[in-house]
Amino acid sequence: MNTTTDPRLNSKIPAGAIGDKWSSYKEDMKLVNPNNKRKFKIIVVGTGLAGASAAATLAELGYQVDAFTFHDSPRRAHSIAAQGGINAAKNYRGDGDSVHRLFYDTIKGGDFRAREGNVHRLAEVSVDIIDQMVAQGVPFAREYGGLLDNRSFGGSQVSRTFYARGQTGQQLLLGAYQQLGRQIGLGGVTLYNRSELVDTVIVDGRCAGIVVRDLLTGELQSHAAHAVVLATGGYGNVFFLSTNAMQCNVTAAWRAHRKGAMFANPCYTQIHPTCIPQSDPTQSKLTLMSESLRNDGRVWVPLRAGDERPAAEIPESERDYVLERLYPSFGNLAPRDIASRAAKRAVDSGHGVGPLKNGVNLDFAAAIARLGKDVVQERYGNLFEMYERISGENPYDTPMRIYPATHYTMGGLWVDYELQTTVPGLYAAGEANFSDHGANRLGASALMQGLADGYFVLPYTIGNELAPMLNKPLPGTDHPAFKQAEQDARDRYNGYLNTKGTRSPDWFHRELGRIIWDYCGMERTEEGLQTALAELPPLYEEFQKDLRVTGDGESVNQTLEKAGRVDDFFQLGMLMCRDALERRESCGGHFRSEYQDEEGEAKRDDEHFAHVAAWEWNGDPMSSIRNVEPLEFETVHLATRSYK
């Protein structure tokens, strides 16, 4: 196993007590004079929560910002689909919440595999996010007195989650989108829509810009900048079936990785416990039901395996309330990975419910009896409607059926405290980076991290980096490195068109997804991962030889776009399996069957694996180099995560 500690993996965590690190960073950082900011051009790729908020804020500060999205509008990014809420250590409930507690919950939730400094900063700025979003007009839920309402969420014992019905992500994204729209209108941001990043360009070791493909014309364009921010989301679609949107992909991050940005902890993927089970082989994606449902829903399966009776006919005495039994103190609010595995075990042992026996019940009967149907409807009405539209069943009468599905990826581009990747000038924000969630993300923390990165971190740290570059010449898009990148991309896409094989990109994607889900999904084994690593290269080779892309490269061609994305997913998939194989412990979303205690709980190995694995590209994902950034815990005490 290649495990060398690498000087390039310097986290740059400021010295000092944990609570002072961020303020001392801000006090010491270099500033760019307001009049000089307009001399700097910053590219932001992706317009989700992290991208839109970063682009808007950087433009407000005075930088020239170019924003890129492959969607038709910045408002489409998948942040919009987040349902449950956003955490913030406001302690508006007076229930003992604090920045430190949010920090600790996040570190613990991440199974002690995240960097303390980053996480504490996240908890600190969480309170500013709520202030900012309310000022922007996000219609968070209110109480009758007009103050903000909160709900509780998995993995925490306080109510710190702010929400806007079941559409918190939508409302936050629209807030950031509107702020971005304002800057586009004022000329601070230049928007390139339907433009997909196909390569990053490095000149003299610095990121000099990007090459994008205009999805409407197939034209390749180079863009040069002083700094490039990738806010391009996660790679959950490597599983084919996931709760991610159809177009979510790893291409931007992967292309950056191939140009030298290290990719950290790809095996940390999160399985969300409350999704609607698959119902049909043509299914293209899985739909998430907000985790907030677990506040009032009770998870149960029939005690007797193979029980075919409808839920209503199974008496209380013959039901197994799995989470309440196994985790009495957290009950149905146990963290995601734990709840997911409990569901998987119930289904694997034959206790699954539904026509395909591939789900567990999430029952609201008790909540309806206790709170009344109106209150339940008020809280979850739109989620219930959505469930009914998809499944054809009414959750007020019969329990929902849920099953875990891939939802979020904690791994991503390695970044330091400044969110800079191992390539100077190249930043990663939001889900695209690996920084804050360790091996498992707590519910309602993704929105928090995306906005924290975009609003309150990058605008400071980029300035610190750019200040010394004032008036230094910037390599233009006529630089040979840009021309080379354009040519490479042209060859790549022509290659897909000219393979003229027999199988569609979707066919390969399904096959890839099946292997990754079977061997690198909720539960992983040495043997399974070896199998995956044996099966993936031949399938990838087949992809390269037998791909069929119809249509042309000069107009919209969604098949061609997909081919490029599947190509990158293949390479990432191999790296993921290698990372999962090398991490010989169980932690958070990464569960290795060999490493569990007598009760089936994850067993960490802090002695050997309390580190970040950052993979370095060397031409072939099967031989990428594993570098290590040790995690140092100064504040928290490494404990076995227990939610009993």
Place this chain on the structure above:
Amino acid sequence: MAQAINSRRGPVTGTAKRAKKRKPFLLDLYSTAVGKKYVMAITGIVLIGFVITHMIGNLKMYLGKEDFNHYAEFLREMLVPILPRTVFLWLFRGMLVTAGALHVHSAYGLTIINRSARSVKYQSPRDYQVANFASRTMRWTGIIVFLFLFWHLADLTWGTVNALGTSAADGKFVRGDAYGNVVRSFERPPVALLYIVANIALGTHLFHGVWSLFQSIGWSNPRFNKWRRWLATGIATVVVVGNVSFPIAVLAGIVGQ
């Protein structure tokens, strides 16, 4: 004004920086579609008021010739002696003509805007969900009523479509004898039918128009919103029933010479 968005691909920036050239206030307001709808609604209110008053006044027909012609004379003598005879009536007519002209002009303008907002129509049949017959035929019921209006004036105000006479006995149009003119006109079944058809068109127009004007002006309140539809139905019904009753009453012999 509806326009195709720039088909040239390119970066987007500074889209809110264009300084808009402002026309004088009322023209500026009228140049927008929403402004035209205000005009539509306000002139609509004026015209609805007229239509209702006109219908109520005409009910005098049922009281007989004396009362009806007395009412007609009252209209000519309104605000006498502040104003000379018929001056107020002419002012009133002027206002109606202006309202009607603006109503038609804004309708025309909006039609142009709407046509260009969908320059290529749907190539498959639409399946409308709530747009009703009235709302989708406003343009046509409006044109019917508008054309009818001229005929109505020519028939009963100017008498130009009728042979002019000096006494009622020869069945001709007699200036000043409103009652007799109405009766003589409606005794002809084709004319009566025309009146009935036109008034049904008017009623259909009002059914959507009365409801619609609340939306256009922005009079919306949960307390009375549900009454808007009732009000529209009520006004349309009353106007149609009242106006259609006249030719029927004449044909049925209830109202006669």
Place this chain on the structure above:
Amino acid sequence: MTASHGKHLTNLTLTIWRQKGPNDGGAFESYRIDSISDEASFLEMLDVLNENLIGEGREAVTFDHDCREGICGTCSLMIDGQAHGPQRGTATCQLHMRKFESNATIVIEPWRATAFPIIKDLMVDRSAFDRIIENGGYITAQTGGAPDANLIPVPKPVADAAMDAAECIGCGACVAACPNGAANLFTAAKVAHLNLLPQGQAERFSRTEAMVETMDEYFGSCTNHGECEAACPKEISIDVIALMHKDYRKAKIANRKELARK
């Protein structure tokens, strides 16, 4: 992969608008789907069609889609003459085949409005919506200076009403369904969301004026048919349109404090 348990629809005919590019002519073409599970979503049915087409060496049908959870607003499609198809309050991506019958002919057309030019096949360009947002569809609040979130209480009914309007997903069904190609529901939903909240009061009138006039540059006029509300996947009420018309009126006439400075 597991087998399906639901019933299957058989022998479907899809009549789909195909168009090479923005400036090309287009025409309907017919395709057959022999069998599809009624658990499949409408877009999954199109996925199956596209797989078949690629298998035959033909170009796949281009259509916009992304989240497939009814929230991103990317999907469009005029299905049998209705924006987003026959199910009320449902975006195309949430429409399932159980709403259709075997042997049916389903006509699929792109949304048509001059402001939404067709890019290819069923894909249209809805950037005109972004232009409306860029012209006032926001509350100016630069990052960093916001007061505490609980400083200004927002009565619950007001927050709820704002949220009702804010649910708009920007899909453009309102424009597609409107016989006049008007965008009043889209614009008014954003105006209502921001104008109802106390935080939005400072820019209330300038916002309304700018948004309405930007909308005017691209779209048709509202003649109160109500088709937009019926097509809206979020069932946003046309009451918000009345609210926008009221605020525009006030912006132009009654807003003396601001007019005094012009």
